[in-house]
Amino acid sequence: MEDSLKFHTCFGPNHVLVSVDVPALDLEHESSLELDVFPNECVFTAPPYHARIPIVQVAKSGKVYPDKIDYEKNVVTFRVELESGANEKHSSSNSFGYGFGRFYNGPLSLEAELKALPNPGQHSPTDRMDKLQQAEKNDFNDEHYGMDYIQFLIDKLGINLSSPPMFKALSEEQRYRIGVIVTEKQKPKDRFTSIEDPRLVLLGLLDILIAITYDRLTNNNELNEANSHTNIHRISATLSFFVEFDTAEAVVRSFYRRSCIYPLYRNKQISQLCVKHLIDCGKAADRRKEWIQHELLHAYDAFKTTDWSIMNHYYTKDYIRYVEHTFDDLLWEQTISEMEKILPDVHNSTLGFGEENVIQRFLKELITQDTDSDSTDSDDYESATEDSGKSSLSSSDATASEEKLPNENVLEKLMNLKLSG
Secondary structure, three states: OOOOOEEEEEEOOOEEEEEEEOOOOOOOOOOOOOEEEOOOEEEEEEOOEEEEEEOOOOEOOEEEOEEEEEOOOOEEEEEEEEOOOOOOOOOOOOOOOEOHHHOEOOOOOOOHHHOOOOOHHHOOHHHHHHHHHHHHHHHOOHHHHHHHHHHHHHHHHHOOOOOOOOOOOOOHHHHHHHHHHHHHHHOOHHHHHOOOOHHHHHHHHHHHHHHHHHHHHHOOOOOOOOOHHHHHHHHOHHHHHOOOOOOHHHHHHHHHHHHOOOOOOOOHHHHHHHHHHHHHHHHOOOOHHHHHHHHHHHHHHHHOOOHHHHHHHHHHHHHHHHHHHHOOHHHHHHHHHHHHHHHHHHHHOOOOOOHHHHHHHHHHHHHHHHHHHHHHHHHHHHHHHHHHOOOOOOHHHHHHHHHHHHHHHHHHHHHOOOOOO
């Protein structure tokens, strides 16, 4: 795979040279090469590459910039200083596992503006969920939500909702890519079959798949290089805050909330369509696995050249391996059935942000504005009639005109609503 990074280390008396092979990068124009150094490992990220490089001695934490660049071979070498007198590997008792199946631990640096949880290893699963819910309360935008509600009534926000993303068979190229992902690094199959709680892993997969469904539905079934990666990672609580769900209902409620907070189009009707589409595709036993792999490759392509390429390493590729190695059809069918049963209740309940009051306020303001406009237009018309004593309109024409104006005013106001970013 193009994002599989090769590296090697060479230890000196007080330093270690870390060399990474990056054939897909144009080093002549790459200006953001750096290595994040932690006591026991170094983290290299330069989309589409991401690698966690273990250090058997204790290194000095911080950022390190290239010591040498071989432009001909596309190899970057970093010089990492070691802590003097510290030869034993340092371990932290406060590190929590995260990522697929909690396979990963240790430091992870993410930029806060990506609306995600940096360094999830420092937070327990319970703490991650608490931080997720607090972030959602802070990020809910009542104006955006209210405007989208009104606009959806007019033109469905310009989205073609009558044609949900259709199933597509995997191409030969996609099958090859899946084969490479499954075999790279030769992760043992028993690691996937011995997952402590398979249900947690499956619920995480469903959370990611619904976010992908939203992206494909609102982007006309195409990958949008400008916003697909943002849609998927922000809507999926699994990808944003590394949380874990214990019920199908929790997954659906989380999707409803986040799909009405973070993407451009925020409406519960869209959320409902996405869940229904996931359920329909999930029931098709003859093509279920292929559909899941197809969706995961959509996310893989969305992430691979962005700052979120690391999600392919912590989730996407492991889920592709999971589908190949240890997918449980019975558990999947049970969970999909649960989602179908609870969907009406989730759809008809509130998001928890007071959004029902927001809708009432927006509708009231629009009705009030239209009533005022109607009254003003009628007064002006009657006054003009009295002054002139004449009318170019017949009585029936005038009546039709007066009835038509308010509708036009409301339509014009609704169509001119601006969606906040």
